[in-house]
Amino acid sequence: MLAACGVRPAYVPEGERSGRDLSGREPSLTFANWPLYIDTDDADPGRRPTLDAFRKRTGISVRYTEEINDNDEFFGKVGPALMNGQATDRDLIVVSDWMAARFVRLGWVQKMDRAAQSHVAGHLDPQLRRPAFDPGRLHAVPWQSGITGIAYNRRALGRELRSTRQLWDADLRGKVTLLSGLDEAVALLMQANGADVTRWTQDDFHAVCDQVEKLVREKHIRRFTGNDYIKDLSSGDVLACQAYSGDVIQLQADDPDIEFVVPEEGGELWAESLMIPNLARHKANAERLVDYYYEPEVAAELAAWVNYVCPVPAAQAVLADSGDAELAALAEDPLIFPDREMRGRLAIARDITSAERRTMAQRWNALVGL
Incomplete structure (x- = not known):
């Protein structure tokens, strides 16, 4: 035609x-x-x-x-x-x-x-x-890979975070950011709800949207970001957020109180x-x-x-x-070379199909204000 x-x-x-x-x-x-x-x-x-x-x-x-x-x-x-x-x-x-x-x-x-x-x-x-x-x-051949997990300021928060679900704790109200991109954000949130992201369903997606919509109304989520979450976390405006592993390694060079966690429910490998x-x-x-x-x-x-x-x-x-101490330390960093235990918590999310994308993008973008 x-x-x-x-x-x-x-x-x-x-x-x-x-x-x-x-x-x-x-x-x-x-x-x-x-x-x-x-x-x-x-x-x-x-x-x-x-x-x-x-x-x-x-x-x-x-x-x-x-x-x-x-x-x-x-x-x-x-x-x-x-x-x-x-x-x-x-x-x-x-x-x-x-x-x-x-x-x-x-x-x-x-x-x-x-x-x-x-x-x-x-x-x-x-x-x-x-x-x-x-x-x-x-x-397609990977140039680099990475992990989507959670980052937080351990000193400012005063406790550890080990779960994505902990982002919704009352003492983090207004101090949390999520990633704005549909493909970047939703897999980690589905994992927090117990979904298998290698074969997630539309029901899993809409459950996340319902949850996020409620958190937006309650002003628990400060805002949705691209890579500019780095500034929010560094300045202290945000205490915890969705984050990428490589960004946080670089942040830690200036602020060792910033932690990156592959949540106990799992993180996304991309x-x-x-x-x-x-x-x-x-x-x-x-x-x-x-x-x-x-x-x-x-x-x-x-x-x-x-x-x-x-x-x-x-x-x-x-x-x-x-023979270089700094390089040898990088070899032991599981965020650069994930060990067996960490790999067991990482999953590659299934793709959003072209048939799904229009409807899902409309709902997600309405939530995040895109």
Whole structure:
């Protein structure tokens, strides 16, 4: 019907996704990522040591841009070109896995050549290998992973928090924030209610919304945030909040009273993944860069800077054996290399389907004021 009306369908069939790969004659690629999500040189923030080493080893230069600030915003930026069978002028992008699922469903990204990526095949964290949206992880490879849990100021609160349900305690009224994004917030809240987030139902979702709606009316929740919860927690305006593990590790460097907890009911394990858009002009170069970051030594260098969950468990031994006390301490941090006990409390939430998303987003966004 769309074709009859002269409107191109959004879905791109497999045979229309690849273009002429210029990697052999053009030793370059363009890599779009989030801000502050790669290692930099302390003396020169404009230098990125792991990328510099890749260029020196391979002769491939990388034009690195920090242009992704929001998943939906980036989707809107590149979507028109991808929908219309045009190149995006990007060879490699990083988006959250819930957004990666949308790209894969729409056929907007290409399968990678795993035969040319021995390090990905050999070192990818087993817990991240089989996302429902991308069986075999042929289209998406985790750049970094992370945990959604709860953060709190232990000194200011005067007690410990061990459960998401404790966010609703009376002494936290007006001192709690939740994440504003539907995909970022609801899994942890479902876990607090005892739901299995690997197969949650619409009833689980609406139970959370009913609960949050009541807490908003009672002014228990101070506000809904993006990453700016960091400022609220640092200033003391907020005592406890939903938070990401990597953010809190960085906060603790300035304030050791800030704690991050994987709740006793469970926390959400997620990833932000590398993908190659349709018609990328340097696909082989991009695949080579992806595989490079799965070398344990390179993954360790990146993990030591970004402090999120490393998707390459073998990097832990590299840091432990580095001879540097600070790096060795990172190897023992379960928020970077989760141990068996912590992994037992982590779950990867099932995706929100396209059929569910419109209704769920309408209800959630009305609650959070988006």
